[in-house]
Amino acid sequence: MEQEMRIGEEVKNKNLGGDKKKMKKKIAVLVGITLCTMLLISxxxxxxxxxxxxxxxxxxxxxxxxxxxxxxxxxxxxxxxxxxxxxxxxxxxxxxxxxxxxxxxxxGKEKEITIVDSADRIVTVKKPVERVILFHYGATEAIRSIKATDKLVGIGCTRTSREFYREFKDLPDVGYVTNPNYEEILNCDPDVVLLFANIPCHEIRCERIRDKLN
Structure with missing residues:
Protein backbone atom coordinates (compact mmCIF):
# COMPACT_ATOMS: atom_id res chain seq x y z
CA MET A 1 0.00 0.00 0.00
CA GLU A 2 2.78 2.41 0.97
CA GLN A 3 4.64 1.52 -2.22
CA GLU A 4 1.54 2.27 -4.34
CA MET A 5 1.12 5.62 -2.59
CA ARG A 6 4.79 6.44 -3.18
CA ILE A 7 4.54 5.54 -6.88
CA GLY A 8 1.38 7.62 -7.20
CA GLU A 9 3.12 10.59 -5.58
CA GLU A 10 6.10 10.23 -7.93
CA VAL A 11 3.80 10.23 -10.96
CA LYS A 12 1.97 13.29 -9.63
CA ASN A 13 5.23 15.16 -9.07
CA LYS A 14 6.45 14.22 -12.53
CA ASN A 15 3.26 15.57 -14.10
CA LEU A 16 3.49 18.77 -12.08
CA GLY A 17 7.08 19.17 -13.18
CA GLY A 18 6.00 18.85 -16.81
CA ASP A 19 3.32 21.50 -16.34
CA LYS A 20 5.79 23.86 -14.70
CA LYS A 21 8.26 23.29 -17.48
CA LYS A 22 5.55 24.07 -20.03
CA MET A 23 4.62 27.25 -18.17
CA LYS A 24 8.25 28.39 -18.24
CA LYS A 25 8.37 28.39 -22.04
CA LYS A 26 8.94 31.91 -23.29
CA ILE A 27 5.97 32.99 -25.40
CA ALA A 28 6.52 36.04 -27.58
CA VAL A 29 3.46 38.29 -27.40
CA LEU A 30 3.41 40.80 -30.26
CA VAL A 31 1.08 43.48 -31.57
CA GLY A 32 0.70 43.93 -35.33
CA ILE A 33 -0.53 42.07 -38.41
CA THR A 34 2.51 42.70 -40.62
CA LEU A 35 4.66 40.86 -38.08
CA CYS A 36 3.20 37.62 -39.44
CA THR A 37 5.28 37.82 -42.59
CA MET A 38 8.33 39.15 -40.75
CA LEU A 39 8.48 36.11 -38.50
CA LEU A 40 7.38 33.36 -40.86
CA ILE A 41 9.51 34.29 -43.86
CA SER A 42 13.04 35.63 -44.04
CA GLY A 108 17.46 32.71 -42.84
CA LYS A 109 19.55 30.89 -40.23
CA GLU A 110 19.16 33.22 -37.25
CA LYS A 111 18.32 31.54 -33.92
CA GLU A 112 16.51 34.61 -32.63
CA ILE A 113 15.50 38.00 -33.92
CA THR A 114 14.69 41.28 -32.19
CA ILE A 115 11.87 43.38 -33.60
CA VAL A 116 9.85 46.48 -32.80
CA ASP A 117 6.16 45.60 -32.86
CA SER A 118 3.27 47.88 -33.78
CA ALA A 119 2.92 49.02 -30.17
CA ASP A 120 6.59 50.14 -30.19
CA ARG A 121 7.63 47.27 -27.92
CA ILE A 122 11.03 45.71 -28.48
CA VAL A 123 10.66 41.92 -28.44
CA THR A 124 13.19 39.16 -29.06
CA VAL A 125 11.68 36.08 -30.69
CA LYS A 126 13.23 32.63 -30.84
CA LYS A 127 13.42 31.16 -34.33
CA PRO A 128 12.11 29.24 -36.11
CA VAL A 129 8.52 30.19 -35.33
CA GLU A 130 6.43 27.06 -35.81
CA ARG A 131 3.31 27.63 -33.68
CA VAL A 132 1.26 30.82 -33.90
CA ILE A 133 -1.90 32.02 -32.18
CA LEU A 134 -3.79 34.92 -33.77
CA PHE A 135 -6.14 37.16 -31.85
CA HIS A 136 -7.44 38.84 -34.97
CA TYR A 137 -8.95 37.13 -37.99
CA GLY A 138 -7.71 39.87 -40.31
CA ALA A 139 -4.19 38.55 -39.81
CA THR A 140 -5.17 35.25 -41.42
CA GLU A 141 -5.00 36.98 -44.80
CA ALA A 142 -1.32 37.73 -44.19
CA ILE A 143 -0.78 34.10 -43.16
CA ARG A 144 -2.56 32.89 -46.28
CA SER A 145 -0.50 35.15 -48.53
CA ILE A 146 2.73 33.46 -47.47
CA LYS A 147 1.16 29.98 -47.41
CA ALA A 148 1.80 29.48 -43.70
CA THR A 149 -1.65 28.53 -42.42
CA ASP A 150 -0.15 25.26 -41.17
CA LYS A 151 1.60 27.32 -38.48
CA LEU A 152 -1.70 28.35 -36.88
CA VAL A 153 -2.50 26.41 -33.71
CA GLY A 154 -5.23 28.62 -32.25
CA ILE A 155 -7.39 31.63 -33.06
CA GLY A 156 -9.11 34.20 -30.89
CA CYS A 157 -12.28 35.47 -32.50
CA THR A 158 -15.95 36.27 -32.34
CA ARG A 159 -18.52 33.71 -33.44
CA THR A 160 -19.27 35.79 -36.55
CA SER A 161 -15.61 35.76 -37.59
CA ARG A 162 -15.37 32.00 -37.11
CA GLU A 163 -18.37 31.48 -39.37
CA PHE A 164 -16.83 33.70 -42.04
CA TYR A 165 -13.44 31.94 -41.99
CA ARG A 166 -14.79 28.40 -41.94
CA GLU A 167 -11.49 26.84 -42.98
CA PHE A 168 -10.17 27.64 -39.49
CA LYS A 169 -13.28 26.61 -37.57
CA ASP A 170 -11.63 23.48 -36.16
CA LEU A 171 -8.72 25.35 -34.60
CA PRO A 172 -8.88 25.81 -30.82
CA ASP A 173 -10.74 28.95 -29.77
CA VAL A 174 -8.51 30.93 -27.40
CA GLY A 175 -11.15 33.54 -26.64
CA TYR A 176 -11.03 37.19 -27.58
CA VAL A 177 -8.86 40.14 -26.59
CA THR A 178 -11.56 41.18 -24.12
CA ASN A 179 -11.84 37.68 -22.63
CA PRO A 180 -8.84 35.45 -23.45
CA ASN A 181 -8.82 31.77 -22.48
CA TYR A 182 -5.37 31.48 -20.92
CA GLU A 183 -5.67 27.76 -20.26
CA GLU A 184 -6.41 27.09 -23.93
CA ILE A 185 -3.57 29.39 -25.00
CA LEU A 186 -1.10 27.38 -22.91
CA ASN A 187 -2.56 24.10 -24.19
CA CYS A 188 -1.81 25.28 -27.73
CA ASP A 189 1.86 25.65 -26.75
CA PRO A 190 2.50 28.65 -29.06
CA ASP A 191 5.84 30.20 -29.95
CA VAL A 192 4.13 33.50 -30.73
CA VAL A 193 0.81 35.09 -29.77
CA LEU A 194 -0.11 37.83 -32.22
CA LEU A 195 -2.45 40.57 -31.05
CA PHE A 196 -4.08 43.48 -32.83
CA ALA A 197 -4.76 46.75 -31.00
CA ASN A 198 -6.70 49.12 -33.22
CA ILE A 199 -8.39 51.07 -30.42
CA PRO A 200 -7.00 52.41 -27.10
CA CYS A 201 -8.95 50.02 -24.87
CA HIS A 202 -7.52 47.06 -26.80
CA GLU A 203 -4.00 48.34 -26.19
CA ILE A 204 -4.58 48.01 -22.44
CA ARG A 205 -6.01 44.51 -22.85
CA CYS A 206 -3.08 43.48 -25.03
CA GLU A 207 -0.75 44.62 -22.26
CA ARG A 208 -2.65 42.45 -19.78
CA ILE A 209 -2.40 39.40 -22.02
CA ARG A 210 1.32 39.93 -22.47
CA ASP A 211 1.85 40.32 -18.71
CA LYS A 212 -0.19 37.19 -17.96
CA LEU A 213 1.73 35.02 -20.43
CA ASN A 214 5.15 36.32 -19.41
Whole structure:
Protein backbone atom coordinates (compact mmCIF):
# COMPACT_ATOMS: atom_id res chain seq x y z
CA MET A 1 0.00 0.00 0.00
CA GLU A 2 2.78 2.41 0.97
CA GLN A 3 4.64 1.52 -2.22
CA GLU A 4 1.54 2.27 -4.34
CA MET A 5 1.12 5.62 -2.59
CA ARG A 6 4.79 6.44 -3.18
CA ILE A 7 4.54 5.54 -6.88
CA GLY A 8 1.38 7.62 -7.20
CA GLU A 9 3.12 10.59 -5.58
CA GLU A 10 6.10 10.23 -7.93
CA VAL A 11 3.80 10.23 -10.96
CA LYS A 12 1.97 13.29 -9.63
CA ASN A 13 5.23 15.16 -9.07
CA LYS A 14 6.45 14.22 -12.53
CA ASN A 15 3.26 15.57 -14.10
CA LEU A 16 3.49 18.77 -12.08
CA GLY A 17 7.08 19.17 -13.18
CA GLY A 18 6.00 18.85 -16.81
CA ASP A 19 3.32 21.50 -16.34
CA LYS A 20 5.79 23.86 -14.70
CA LYS A 21 8.26 23.29 -17.48
CA LYS A 22 5.55 24.07 -20.03
CA MET A 23 4.62 27.25 -18.17
CA LYS A 24 8.25 28.39 -18.24
CA LYS A 25 8.37 28.39 -22.04
CA LYS A 26 8.94 31.91 -23.29
CA ILE A 27 5.97 32.99 -25.40
CA ALA A 28 6.52 36.04 -27.58
CA VAL A 29 3.46 38.29 -27.40
CA LEU A 30 3.41 40.80 -30.26
CA VAL A 31 1.08 43.48 -31.57
CA GLY A 32 0.70 43.93 -35.33
CA ILE A 33 -0.53 42.07 -38.41
CA THR A 34 2.51 42.70 -40.62
CA LEU A 35 4.66 40.86 -38.08
CA CYS A 36 3.20 37.62 -39.44
CA THR A 37 5.28 37.82 -42.59
CA MET A 38 8.33 39.15 -40.75
CA LEU A 39 8.48 36.11 -38.50
CA LEU A 40 7.38 33.36 -40.86
CA ILE A 41 9.51 34.29 -43.86
CA SER A 42 13.04 35.63 -44.04
CA UNK A 43 13.27 39.36 -43.26
CA UNK A 44 15.62 39.52 -46.23
CA UNK A 45 12.54 38.98 -48.43
CA UNK A 46 10.43 41.68 -46.80
CA UNK A 47 9.87 44.77 -48.89
CA UNK A 48 6.88 47.09 -48.66
CA UNK A 49 8.48 50.52 -48.84
CA UNK A 50 8.38 51.17 -45.09
CA UNK A 51 11.23 50.85 -42.62
CA UNK A 52 11.63 47.22 -41.58
CA UNK A 53 11.64 47.42 -37.78
CA UNK A 54 14.05 44.58 -37.17
CA UNK A 55 17.38 44.95 -35.39
CA UNK A 56 19.96 44.32 -38.07
CA UNK A 57 18.34 46.68 -40.56
CA UNK A 58 21.31 49.00 -40.14
CA UNK A 59 20.52 51.33 -43.04
CA UNK A 60 16.83 51.41 -41.99
CA UNK A 61 15.28 50.62 -45.37
CA UNK A 62 12.60 48.00 -46.11
CA UNK A 63 14.74 44.85 -46.11
CA UNK A 64 17.85 43.26 -44.62
CA UNK A 65 20.59 42.54 -47.13
CA UNK A 66 24.32 42.92 -47.76
CA UNK A 67 23.96 46.70 -47.70
CA UNK A 68 23.13 46.42 -44.00
CA UNK A 69 26.23 44.33 -43.41
CA UNK A 70 28.36 46.95 -45.16
CA UNK A 71 26.65 49.76 -43.25
CA UNK A 72 27.14 48.20 -39.82
CA UNK A 73 30.82 47.60 -40.59
CA UNK A 74 31.17 51.28 -41.50
CA UNK A 75 29.56 52.16 -38.16
CA UNK A 76 31.99 49.85 -36.37
CA UNK A 77 34.97 51.55 -38.04
CA UNK A 78 33.61 55.03 -37.32
CA UNK A 79 32.76 55.87 -40.92
CA UNK A 80 28.97 56.10 -40.46
CA UNK A 81 26.75 57.31 -37.60
CA UNK A 82 25.08 54.58 -35.55
CA UNK A 83 21.42 53.97 -36.37
CA UNK A 84 18.74 52.68 -34.01
CA UNK A 85 18.42 49.29 -35.72
CA UNK A 86 22.12 48.66 -36.33
CA UNK A 87 22.58 46.62 -33.13
CA UNK A 88 21.55 43.30 -34.68
CA UNK A 89 22.35 41.30 -31.53
CA UNK A 90 20.56 43.89 -29.39
CA UNK A 91 23.27 43.82 -26.76
CA UNK A 92 23.95 47.55 -26.51
CA UNK A 93 27.06 47.70 -28.67
CA UNK A 94 28.15 47.47 -32.29
CA UNK A 95 30.73 44.73 -32.82
CA UNK A 96 31.50 41.74 -35.09
CA UNK A 97 28.68 39.75 -33.46
CA UNK A 98 26.31 42.09 -35.29
CA UNK A 99 28.06 41.22 -38.57
CA UNK A 100 27.39 37.53 -37.91
CA UNK A 101 23.76 38.11 -36.91
CA UNK A 102 23.04 40.10 -40.07
CA UNK A 103 24.61 37.36 -42.20
CA UNK A 104 22.43 34.77 -40.45
CA UNK A 105 19.29 36.86 -41.00
CA UNK A 106 20.11 37.24 -44.69
CA UNK A 107 20.36 33.48 -45.19
CA GLY A 108 17.46 32.71 -42.84
CA LYS A 109 19.55 30.89 -40.23
CA GLU A 110 19.16 33.22 -37.25
CA LYS A 111 18.32 31.54 -33.92
CA GLU A 112 16.51 34.61 -32.63
CA ILE A 113 15.50 38.00 -33.92
CA THR A 114 14.69 41.28 -32.19
CA ILE A 115 11.87 43.38 -33.60
CA VAL A 116 9.85 46.48 -32.80
CA ASP A 117 6.16 45.60 -32.86
CA SER A 118 3.27 47.88 -33.78
CA ALA A 119 2.92 49.02 -30.17
CA ASP A 120 6.59 50.14 -30.19
CA ARG A 121 7.63 47.27 -27.92
CA ILE A 122 11.03 45.71 -28.48
CA VAL A 123 10.66 41.92 -28.44
CA THR A 124 13.19 39.16 -29.06
CA VAL A 125 11.68 36.08 -30.69
CA LYS A 126 13.23 32.63 -30.84
CA LYS A 127 13.42 31.16 -34.33
CA PRO A 128 12.11 29.24 -36.11
CA VAL A 129 8.52 30.19 -35.33
CA GLU A 130 6.43 27.06 -35.81
CA ARG A 131 3.31 27.63 -33.68
CA VAL A 132 1.26 30.82 -33.90
CA ILE A 133 -1.90 32.02 -32.18
CA LEU A 134 -3.79 34.92 -33.77
CA PHE A 135 -6.14 37.16 -31.85
CA HIS A 136 -7.44 38.84 -34.97
CA TYR A 137 -8.95 37.13 -37.99
CA GLY A 138 -7.71 39.87 -40.31
CA ALA A 139 -4.19 38.55 -39.81
CA THR A 140 -5.17 35.25 -41.42
CA GLU A 141 -5.00 36.98 -44.80
CA ALA A 142 -1.32 37.73 -44.19
CA ILE A 143 -0.78 34.10 -43.16
CA ARG A 144 -2.56 32.89 -46.28
CA SER A 145 -0.50 35.15 -48.53
CA ILE A 146 2.73 33.46 -47.47
CA LYS A 147 1.16 29.98 -47.41
CA ALA A 148 1.80 29.48 -43.70
CA THR A 149 -1.65 28.53 -42.42
CA ASP A 150 -0.15 25.26 -41.17
CA LYS A 151 1.60 27.32 -38.48
CA LEU A 152 -1.70 28.35 -36.88
CA VAL A 153 -2.50 26.41 -33.71
CA GLY A 154 -5.23 28.62 -32.25
CA ILE A 155 -7.39 31.63 -33.06
CA GLY A 156 -9.11 34.20 -30.89
CA CYS A 157 -12.28 35.47 -32.50
CA THR A 158 -15.95 36.27 -32.34
CA ARG A 159 -18.52 33.71 -33.44
CA THR A 160 -19.27 35.79 -36.55
CA SER A 161 -15.61 35.76 -37.59
CA ARG A 162 -15.37 32.00 -37.11
CA GLU A 163 -18.37 31.48 -39.37
CA PHE A 164 -16.83 33.70 -42.04
CA TYR A 165 -13.44 31.94 -41.99
CA ARG A 166 -14.79 28.40 -41.94
CA GLU A 167 -11.49 26.84 -42.98
CA PHE A 168 -10.17 27.64 -39.49
CA LYS A 169 -13.28 26.61 -37.57
CA ASP A 170 -11.63 23.48 -36.16
CA LEU A 171 -8.72 25.35 -34.60
CA PRO A 172 -8.88 25.81 -30.82
CA ASP A 173 -10.74 28.95 -29.77
CA VAL A 174 -8.51 30.93 -27.40
CA GLY A 175 -11.15 33.54 -26.64
CA TYR A 176 -11.03 37.19 -27.58
CA VAL A 177 -8.86 40.14 -26.59
CA THR A 178 -11.56 41.18 -24.12
CA ASN A 179 -11.84 37.68 -22.63
CA PRO A 180 -8.84 35.45 -23.45
CA ASN A 181 -8.82 31.77 -22.48
CA TYR A 182 -5.37 31.48 -20.92
CA GLU A 183 -5.67 27.76 -20.26
CA GLU A 184 -6.41 27.09 -23.93
CA ILE A 185 -3.57 29.39 -25.00
CA LEU A 186 -1.10 27.38 -22.91
CA ASN A 187 -2.56 24.10 -24.19
CA CYS A 188 -1.81 25.28 -27.73
CA ASP A 189 1.86 25.65 -26.75
CA PRO A 190 2.50 28.65 -29.06
CA ASP A 191 5.84 30.20 -29.95
CA VAL A 192 4.13 33.50 -30.73
CA VAL A 193 0.81 35.09 -29.77
CA LEU A 194 -0.11 37.83 -32.22
CA LEU A 195 -2.45 40.57 -31.05
CA PHE A 196 -4.08 43.48 -32.83
CA ALA A 197 -4.76 46.75 -31.00
CA ASN A 198 -6.70 49.12 -33.22
CA ILE A 199 -8.39 51.07 -30.42
CA PRO A 200 -7.00 52.41 -27.10
CA CYS A 201 -8.95 50.02 -24.87
CA HIS A 202 -7.52 47.06 -26.80
CA GLU A 203 -4.00 48.34 -26.19
CA ILE A 204 -4.58 48.01 -22.44
CA ARG A 205 -6.01 44.51 -22.85
CA CYS A 206 -3.08 43.48 -25.03
CA GLU A 207 -0.75 44.62 -22.26
CA ARG A 208 -2.65 42.45 -19.78
CA ILE A 209 -2.40 39.40 -22.02
CA ARG A 210 1.32 39.93 -22.47
CA ASP A 211 1.85 40.32 -18.71
CA LYS A 212 -0.19 37.19 -17.96
CA LEU A 213 1.73 35.02 -20.43
CA ASN A 214 5.15 36.32 -19.41
Missing amino acids: PALASNGDTLDIYGNANEDDTIDMRDLTYVKLIFFGKKPETELADAKYDGKINPLDFIQIKLIIV
